[in-house]
Amino acid sequence: MVLSLSRSLGHNKSHRLFLPLCFNLCSIQLCISKITDQMSRRYDSRTTIFSPEGRLYQVEYAMEAIGNAGSAIGILSKDGVVLVGEKKVTSKLLQTSTSTEKMYKIDDHVACAVAGIMSDANILINTARVQAQRYTLSYQEPMPVEQLVQSLCDTKQGYTQFGGLRPFGVSFLFAGWDKNYGFQLYMSDPSGNYGGWKAAAVGANNQAAQSMLKQDYKEDISREEAVQLALKVLSKTMDSTSLTSDKLELAEVFLSSSGKVKYQVCTPDALSKMLVKYGVTQPPAET
Amino acid sequence: MECVFGMVGKGFALVVADTSAVNSILVHKSNEDKIMILDSHKLMGASGEAGDRAQFTEYVQKNVSLYQFRNGIPLTTKAAANFMRGELATALRKNPYMVNIVLAGYDKETGPSLYFIDYIATLHKVDKAAFGYGSYFSLAMMDRHYHPDMTVEEAIKLAEQCIEEIRSRLVVAPQNFVIKIVDKDGAREHSWRRTTKD
Numbered sequence: 001m002v003l004s005l006s007r008s009l010g011h012n013k014s015h016r017l018f019l020p021l022c023f024n025l026c027s028i029q030l031c032i033s034k035i036t037d038q039m040s041r042r043y044d045s046r047t048t049i050f051s052p053e054g055r056l057y058q059v060e061y062a063m064e065a066i067g068n069a070g071s072a073i074g075i076l077s078k079d080g081v082v083l084v085g086e087k088k089v090t091s092k093l094l095q096t097s098t099s100t101e102k103m104y105k106i107d108d109h110v111a112c113a114v115a116g117i118m119s120d121a122n123i124l125i126n127t128a129r130v131q132a133q134r135y136t137l138s139y140q141e142p143m144p145v146e147q148l149v150q151s152l153c154d155t156k157q158g159y160t161q162f163g164g165l166r167p168f169g170v171s172f173l174f175a176g177w178d179k180n181y182g183f184q185l186y187m188s189d190p191s192g193n194y195g196g197w198k199a200a201a202v203g204a205n206n207q208a209a210q211s212m213l214k215q216d217y218k219e220d221i222s223r224e225e226a227v228q229l230a231l232k233v234l235s236k237t238m239d240s241t242s243l244t245s246d247k248l249e250l251a252e253v254f255l256s257s258s259g260k261v262k263y264q265v266c267t268p269d270a271l272s273k274m275l276v277k278y279g280v281t282q283p284p285a286e287t
Numbered sequence: 288m289e290c291v292f293g294m295v296g297k298g299f300a301l302v303v304a305d306t307s308a309v310n311s312i313l314v315h316k317s318n319e320d321k322i323m324i325l326d327s328h329k330l331m332g333a334s335g336e337a338g339d340r341a342q343f344t345e346y347v348q349k350n351v352s353l354y355q356f357r358n359g360i361p362l363t364t365k366a367a368a369n370f371m372r373g374e375l376a377t378a379l380r381k382n383p384y385m386v387n388i389v390l391a392g393y394d395k396e397t398g399p400s401l402y403f404i405d406y407i408a409t410l411h412k413v414d415k416a417a418f419g420y421g422s423y424f425s426l427a428m429m430d431r432h433y434h435p436d437m438t439v440e441e442a443i444k445l446a447e448q449c450i451e452e453i454r455s456r457l458v459v460a461p462q463n464f465v466i467k468i469v470d471k472d473g474a475r476e477h478s479w480r481r482t483t484k485d
Binding site: 139146147 | 358360362363365366369370373396
């Protein structure tokens with residue numbers, strides 16, 4: 001299983017940089033040819049250099065890009081993890097049964113919500129899926145959630161340190177279950193940093209959502225309460241005036257009665273009913 | 288003439304191996320420890336080409352340690368067994384390791400387990416296993432006297448019977464044997480059965 005990328009760049013003053021970048025089983029090989037021109041004074045045009053203040057501008061700009069994208073919220077409860085996402089592309093013509101914009105299943109026991117550039121997200125989701133299967137091929141066991149997140153973040157970090165390629169403009173919320181730590185929620189960003197969270201928000205207005213979650217999150221929250229809280233917080237931070245089920249995606253990771261991990265995306269009808277039930281939207285008026 | 292065998296008892300697993308290091312007709316030493324302790328709760332008895340045995344067992348042991356350092360949790364016995372099988376399978380069609388392994392481990396959730404892994408990457412989870420010419424005798428002995436949930440004393444007695452059988456019936460029988468055990472308290476050496484001092 002090899003994921004390979006190659007790209008050649010030309011700068012007006014530099015030599016042509018030919019940078020093949022290949023990933024194989026746990027090793028990254030890289031060739032760079034020497035640049036002989038003077039360094040450009042704008043530190044942000046190269047991903048792989050620090051600014052004088054010690055910042056990585058490209059990484060920060062990537063996070064800016066995500067700040068304009070549809071938000072996603074994840075909440076960890078004692079019997080499951082809830083992920084809610086705001087859909088930016090809403091159209092009656094969209095095939096909702098076959099396409100999802102925000103929620104993706106990585107493995108039987110891990111799913112993720114996405115905020116940012118969708119095409120970048122697809123690459124990373126595929127990478128995560130390959131990594132999860134590669135682990136199961138070696139060990140015949142599901143990959144522990146933190147290891148999967150860490151592995152993906154190591155990939156993302158590579159794009160901030162070498163290769164000259166821009167970072168991925170995606171933030172993830174990973175939700176999963178494993179036998180070591182039970183239900184877990186992780187947030188990762190373009191820098192390749194990740195953290196385990198009880199409740200987290202990414203995308204547009206994530207600061208506001210995060211502070212709202214901080215106020216209302218309780219330690220022993222149940223999955224149903226978590227859904228309610230997530231919908232409430234999302235409705236308050238979303239720009240649109242009215243919230244309908246076609247603007248949202250809701251997914252839950254929980255254990256079924258037989259003890260297996262289940263990843264379930266809510267159907268639009270069930271979602272509409274829930275929105276009414278929790279007082280997030282008004283019931284549809286007859287016109 | 289290398290003999291390795293193992294069995295699962297009640298809450299423990301046992302691996303027995305001979306301790307001879309032989310090169311054609313010369314015995315280099317009779318106290319070669321062929322049962323490597325992989326981590327706190329795993330044991331691996333290996334037989335086969337001496338260089339491959341050392342190389343492969345050390346490689347596995349270092350990878351098992353690396354996993355634990357990286358991830359903060361140990362591998363389960365099943366995961367370690369499958370990892371080993373994968374390594375043997377990958378090398379098989381290029382540069383095979385001529386090593387046969389009996390892997391014994393104890394996991395908190397699933398208890399003791401024993402895996403039979405041969406040099407062409409066969410993997411079986413079993414209750415009793417044996418490799419080498421000695422297997423003809425030890426497997427027969429175990430088939431006759433083994434029953435599930437044996438106590439440590441019963442299992443040691445059965446191991447001694449197997450060793451006796453190997454000593455009396457195998458034409459160039461190894462002199463000494465080592466017995467190692469793994470249970471909830473960890474993997475450790477249990478005892479030796481010597482006929483010669485080295």
